[in-house]
Structure formats: structure tokens, C-alpha cells
Amino acid sequence: MSNSLEELRRIFTSTSLGQMAYHTWAQQARHERFFNIARLFEALSAAKQARAEHAFRSLGEVGSTSENVEWALAGLEPEAIATGPVTATSPLTRELLRAAQVALQQGRDLTADELGDIVVCRTCGELRVGAVSGACPICGTVLEAHRSFRVIEAMGVLGPHAIMAFLEKSEQAIRTLADGLNEGLLSHQLSDSQPSFKELVGHLIDVDTVFRSRAWLLLETDQPELAPGHPPRLDAAKGYRDQPIEAILGEFGQSRRQTLNLLRGLTNAAWHRTGHHELYGTINLLHQGNWAVSHERQHLIELAQIRHDLLHTDLPGSVVSDVSEGE
Numbered sequence: 042m043s044n045s046l047e048e049l050r051r052i053f054t055s056t057s058l059g060q061m062a063y064h065t066w067a068q069q070a071r072h073e074r075f076f077n078i079a080r081l082f083e084a085l086s087a088a089k090q091a092r093a094e095h096a097f098r099s100l101g102e103v104g105s106t107s108e109n110v111e112w113a114l115a116g117l118e119p120e121a122i123a124t125g126p127v128t129a130t131s132p133l134t135r136e137l138l139r140a141a142q143v144a145l146q147q148g149r150d151l152t153a154d155e156l157g158d159i160v161v162c163r164t165c166g167e168l169r170v171g172a173v174s175g176a177c178p179i180c181g182t183v184l185e186a187h188r189s190f191r192v193i194e195a196m197g198v199l200g201p202h203a204i205m206a207f208l209e210k211s212e213q214a215i216r217t218l219a220d221g222l223n224e225g226l227l228s229h230q231l232s233d234s235q236p237s238f239k240e241l242v243g244h245l246i247d248v249d250t251v252f253r254s255r256a257w258l259l260l261e262t263d264q265p266e267l268a269p270g271h272p273p274r275l276d277a278a279k280g281y282r283d284q285p286i287e288a289i290l291g292e293f294g295q296s297r298r299q300t301l302n303l304l305r306g307l308t309n310a311a312w313h314r315t316g317h318h319e320l321y322g323t324i325n326l327l328h329q330g331n332w333a334v335s336h337e338r339q340h341l342i343e344l345a346q347i348r349h350d351l352l353h354t355d356l357p358g359s360v361v362s363d364v365s366e367g368e
């Protein structure tokens with residue numbers, strides 16, 4: 042790769058912008074629960090990142106760490122060079138994005154059949170989809186050094202320990218967040234489009250129930266077909282608005298204890314038992330555990346925000362635990 046300095050600066054600028062654009066779109070796709078499309082965006086972002094890193098190094102902008110600190114303090118000043126398009130810049134990328142476009146026009150996510158496992162070369166950013174083998178055809182980097190965006194990891198890569206640790210803490214977190222809010226505030230909607238505190242907790246009960254029944258199927262039956270029906274939507278939880286908070290919290294606690302009892306002490310092999318899901322293809326209990334945690338975490342954060350917006354005061358520390366991957 043013998044690019045002129047000007048060309049390298051253009052590549053560095055455009056790939057940096059493209060990386061952040063794809064990354065942010067991935068987060069939004071996750072938020073809208075299009076997990077395969079989110080995975081596509083993350084892979085495209087990683088491809089841009091590898092190209093940006095390569096261009097930046099080729100520009101001679103990376104030295105020893107002490108030099109880099111000096112340069113960082115001096116304030117990196119990007120050259121103002123027109124970049125041209127920063128996304129959808131290759132035929133494969135356009136093909137994948139068009140498939141996402143078609144799926145979304147049908148009101149759905151890409152399926153695992155439409156978007157298989159993706160690998161991205163960490164050296165040059167070459168992106169390959171499907172049953173990939175061998176080193177990068179562009180730069181010869183071995184497959185082991187690629188980043189992978191596998192179908193089965195689309196929900197996250199938390200291990201059993203992290204999943205259990207999170208699920209065990211939720212009831213106490215919700216109780217802490219509800220503390221000091223009266224029944225009226227707990228039923229109050231801050232806007233017409235926003236659910237009340239009680240509805241959100243009710244929704245968490247509904248989803249915990251679905252998670253537990255799927256976990257049971259995976260553990261107790263061979264290769265179950267997991268119900269294609271979507272998990273209960275938030276608006277199915279309206280009925281909880283009229284119930285006393287203590288009843289709702291009691292129901293959550295009871296459901297969660299059943300779920301934890303089902304999962305406690307499982308072997309590694311049990312967490313890897315598989316089933317089939319129409320949208321996500323072959324999935325395992327870890328996949329579903331990651332789904333449950335990421336869903337619940339997002340709503341616990343919403344509960345904390347509702348509490349803040351209702352009371353205009355904050356608790357001394359963070360109530361919703363962060364999750365550390367790979368445990």
C-alpha cells in the first residue's frame with residue numbers, strides 16, 4: 042500500500058467518520074431491537090476502524106507512548122481534506138445494507154440466514170461473511186487475528202457468572218429506585234408516550250417469564266423450536282398501572298427467584314445447549330441470558346431516569362450495575 046500522504050490523510054479522515062457513523066447506527070438498531078442489523082453495523086464499523094488505524098500508522102502519527110502523549114497534548118489537528126462518501130463504500134457493504142433495507146421495509150430484522158457470521162480483518166479491515174476460512178485474501182493476516190461478529194453472539198458475550206450476578210441484583214435495584222415514590226408518582230406517565238414506573242416493572246415480569254420458559258425448553262428438551270412470537274411489548278403491561286407497587290415488586294421477586302432457581306449451578310455444557318429461533322438461527326442459553334440482561338439493563342436505566350425526573354434528586358451511587366463482558 043503506497044499511498045501518497047494526501048491520500049492517506051483522506052482515508053484516515055473518511056474511515057474515522059465512517060466508523061463512528063456505523064457504530065452509532067448500531068446502537069440505535071440495538072435500541073430498536075434489530076439485533077442482526079446492529080451486528081452488521083458493528084462489523085462495518087470495525088472494518089472502518091481497522092482501515093483508519095492502518096492509515097494513521099502509515100502517516101507516521103504513531104510513536105512510542107511517551108511521544109504519543111506529547112502529540113496528544115499538542116492537539117491533533119486533522120487536515121481539512123474533502124473525504125468523499127464515508128459509508129456504503131464497497132459493493133459487499135452496499136449489498137448487505139440493501140438486504141437490511143428490504144428487511145426493514147417488511148418491518149423486521151435481518152434473519153441469521155440472511156446475515157451469517159461476519160469476520161473483519163484487524164489489519165486491513167477486509168470484511169467477509171458466511172462460512173469463512175483461511176487468512177485474509179488482501180493482506181494475509183491469519184483468521185485467528187480477525188474480529189468476529191457471530192450470529193450466536195449478537196445479544197452480547199456475557200458468561201454465566203456475569204449473567205447470574207446481574208439477574209440476582211435487579212430486584213433490590215428496583216426496590217431502591219421505587220423507595221420514596223408514592224403510588225401516584227409510580228403510576229404517573231411523564232408523557233403520553235412514556236410508560237409509568239409500574240408499567241416498566243410489570244413489563245420486566247412479563248419478559249422474565251418468557252425468558253424462563255425459553256430457558257426451560259433449552260434445558261429440558263432437545264433442539265427446541267423457540268416460539269417465533271415476539272416477547273411481550275411494553276404496552277401489554279398497562280394493567281400494572283393500577284396495582285399497588287408492593288404487589289408488583291412481590292410478583293417480580295417471585296418470578297426472578299424461579300428463574301434463578303432454574304439457572305443456578307448449571308454446568309458450562311448446559312449453558313451451551315442449543316435451540317432454533319426463526320430470526321436468530323441456532324442460539325443457546327447464553328444467547329438468551331445475554332438477551333435477558335441487555336433488555337433488563339436498558340429498562341432499569343429508564344427506571345432510574347424516571348425516578349430522577351419525578352423527584353429531581355439522585356441516589357448516592359449508581360443503582361444499576363454495569364456489566365463486564367467475558368466473565
Ligand SMILES: [Zn+2]
Pocket residue numbers: 162163164165166167177178179180181182
Ligand atoms: Zn487483511
